[in-house]
Every structure is written in C-alpha cells, then in structure tokens.
Amino acid sequence: MGAAVLTVTATLLLALPDRAPVGELPALARSHGIGLGVAVAVDPLARDGGYQDVVTSNYTSVTAENTMKWEYVQPERDEFDWSGPDAVVDFARRHGLGVRGHTLLWHNQQPPWLSEGDWTGAELREVMREHTDALLGRYRGRITTWDVINEPLVDDGPRLRDNLWHRVLGEDYIAEALRMAHEADPGARLYINEFGIEGAGPKADALHTLVTDLLDRGVPLHGIGFQGHFVHGSVPEDLTEQMRRYSDLGLDVTVSELDVRIPEPAGQEQLEEQAREYRRVVQACLDVPRCVNVTVWGVSDQHSWIPEWFPGYTAALPFDGSYRPKPALAGMAQALERRRTGARPGRTAPRTPPGHRTRLKNSKGPGTREPRPASAERPATPPP
Secondary structure, X not given: OHHHHHHHHHHHHOOOOOOOOOOOHHHHHHHOOOEEEEEEOHHHHHHOHHHHHHHHHHOOEEEEOOOOOHHHHOOEOOXXXXXXXXXXXXXXXHOOOEEEEEEEEOOOOOOHHHHOOOOOHHHHHHHHHHHHHHHHHHOOOOOOEEEEEEOOEOOOOOOEOOOHHHHHHOXXXXXXXXXXXXXXXXXXXXXXXXXXXXXXXXXXXXXXXXXXXXHHOOOOOOEEEEOOEEEOOOOOOOHHHHXXXXXXXXXXXXXXXXXXXEEOOOOHHHHHHHHHHHHHHHHHHHOOOOEEEEEEOOOOHHHOOHHHHOOOEEOOOOEOOOOOEOHHHHHHHHHHHHXXXXXXXXXXXXXXXXXXXXXXXOOOOOOOOOOOOOOOOOOOOOOO
C-alpha cells in the first residue's frame, strides 16, 4: 500500500514542461490513434484570427457548440437554417478537421413550435424523422459522429428525464431515435452523451443498464460520450474504470465536453493543479482501449460558458481569454508524450457488432459566447 501511495504521489508531482506545446498536440494524439477536439462557436470561427489559429493548430476535430441544436437549425417547422452548420463543416473541411454532430434530441434549446406543441405520438415521430433525415442527410459522409441522444437521465439520479420525447413517445424514444439516425446515415457513429457518469454511482449504473438493454435489442449504438464538466479537485479516481465498462461492451467512448472550472480567483498554483487534472483525463482515455477522442468545451476562457452559468468560477479551459496557452495544455501534452514509447492497450473487439446483438434466450437484460452547452443543467480509422 505504501509503495502504491508513493508511486501515485510521485506521478502527480511530476513537473510540467517549461514551454507551452502549442501546435504539438495533434501529432501526439494521432500517434496514439485518438483525436483531440474543441467546441466552436460560429461567429469567432468566421471572424477572429486568433480563435481560428487556436483551433487549427491544437486540435484535430470540432464540435458545434450550439448551431446544430434544434432551435438554431430548425427555428420554424420545415424552415431550416443551414448557415451556421455549413460554416462549421466548411471550416473543418478547409483545415482537415473532423466534425462531431451535436445534438439531435435534447430537452433544452428547442424552438417554441416544438416545445409548446400539442403532439400525438405519430405526429412527434414524423417531426423527429423529418429533422433527423434533414440534418444527417445533408452532412452524410462529412459528419461521421453524432450525439443522437443528449442527457437522457435526470441531473442527479438514475431516472429517465421527463422530456418532450419521453412524455409523448415513452421510454423507447431513445431506441427509435437511434434507429432513425442509422437509417438516415448508416455510416455514422451514433452516441449517447451524458454527464454525471464519470464516477461510480446510481446514475452511472442506470446508464450502463440502459445501454446494455439497447445493445441486447439490436439498437444501432456505437459509443458513449462522457461530458467531463469538472470542478477543480473533483475529477473521479475511477474515470478509467467507468469508461472501460462501455469499452467492454464493444462501444467506443469519448470525453466529449471537457472543462475544469476553478473558484475565483485562479492563481498559478490552481492552474498547475488544473493541468494535472487535464493530464489525468487524457491518461484515462489512453488507458481505455476504445477511447477515441477527448474534446474540450470551448476555444478559450473568453468563450467559455462557465462564468455565465457558474458565477464565481473561471479559467476552465487550456487557453486564456487572450489565446495564451495555460498549464492545462502542457498537462495534456505530457500525458500524450509520456506514453509515446509504450504500447497503448489494444482495442477490444465487440462481442458482436454494435446495433446487431441478439438477446440470449431467457435473458433478463433489462464572444461571442453562445448560449449554454448541452450540459448546462447542472471512427474506425484513426479518429480526426
């Protein structure tokens, strides 16, 4: 026990690099077969050169923070606004970046015509199919990964959230949405994205039970997104174990919305401790055979959702408000650099392909800051 404690302590106290590893992370990540992503907002992506440089120099993929959410892309029934999504996808194409689609079904940021509608089950299914076909169809082959279901469980417990979809369609809305998405783009990797599952607890167990049941029923599901909105000092010790539970099912996993918020004021000591937390998260991904991407939720502290939604907290991202790299960037690089000479654990093959499992006989398997991110309530080749 004493030796183990000493080893952990020594690991945490390793000095961070003196220089900022700007521009080095993409190659380091690709050397491990993982991607590093960042959430982007449309306006600064189009107009702010410093913002653009951070994205293109330090990451391999982008996620649209808000512009692909329902209230932006279909503000009125059958009236789609593709300007924002097209801007993100076109920017990614020009710079050789991958794109993660975010998000199809969520309980927030719905247009009034949808959230206030008096829907029958058949009507809402038709609306859901129209939206899914339009969005996935337009970007088929250009967006290879989609968060189809976002935050299906209540904030702090194991129950399904009482959202529009659940109220009208029942608990099987999740399976229906995944099947519709698969029909719209059979080549896309389909995810459930959730927060509060990064450490052991009733919510983590409830999602695992839900996912196991979906797979047993042959529902097309390919991965789980662990959002990773952490408070400084609270990164769970068992993050690797929780992600590995889904890897063992043959699913990919990602850290999909990483930030680590610090109580004000954030001094140098807190920033260096934060760097070790970023390093731990990247290390956790490297320790899980099917962890394919770590995405941070925002380009710089200037564009973070944290100060608005969590007053008194700040400095959650690897770049400050002036696009200067913080110790967190070095922490991520250190995790990737330290493992370059060692073999990453091999990817485990699915027991059967996700979405095509058969239930066993007698089985009982059950700035331009844009609006808040999905979590405000509270690919086969090396990934982009």
